[in-house]
Amino acid sequence: MESSNPEGKKRGTWGREEDMLLKKCIEIFGEGRWHLVPLRAGLNRCRKSCRLRWVNYLSPDIKRGCFTADEVDLLIRLHKLLGNKWSLIAGRIPGRTANDVKNFWNTRIVKISSSPKTSKPVEETKIIKPIAHKMSKLAVSKNKPPPPPFNEEPQQNSQWFSNVLDTAGTNKINGIQNGSFSVGGRNEKSYAGDNYPTKTDGGDGVSEFSMGLWKLLGFDDV
């Protein structure tokens, strides 16, 4: 059923025509300036609706289909670490959106973990909430790195390397070579420009944060 909000903006499911207009608009003007998008695209939708549709559905970077076992494993680890910080979690699972991750968690994982067969005693876990986008935005805008809580370098031949890099040194998650372990997807931009936590970005302090993140994810001999 089609409806509209009090401002007369259309709501509900997007149609093919609307998708096309939005896509075209983003291709021409790029992402951002969402308040201008409805006008530019000729859409009777609110800015939030346009942004959400692009971010969660139309963006070419989005990976559709079932979560792989690796992704599920990573999701569980990240959730254990970060709690319901869906955007942060999605940022570490390339091609997945915060909405995807959230939906997946709420519809599958919660169910699995609450089923009597598979449920394990709930461990007391300390949820770390770095509020990374805030932190890193500050780091970028004020040219000041966030406090680097961790600083160990991964050892060659460690479990971490075998989990993240293949024998040729290619990152199994993002396909980047030369030992880079940036696992950031398109959401990276939201947090700190294009290079938030990467090993190779060097010098801005956030790479150490990433090291600690991976360590906390259970790659113990990092």
Added chain:
DNA sequence: AATCGAAACAACCGCCACCCT
């Protein structure tokens, strides 16, 4: 084939933080 409930997916809402003036 029809109906119903559950599961999965898509979209909206309210809030908050940041940026700019």
Added chain:
DNA sequence: CAGGGTGGCGGTTGTTTCGAT
């Protein structure tokens, strides 16, 4: 420093699809 505008997030609700009966 204050206030308005904007972007982005998490929670929640609505809609669609699927499977069982």
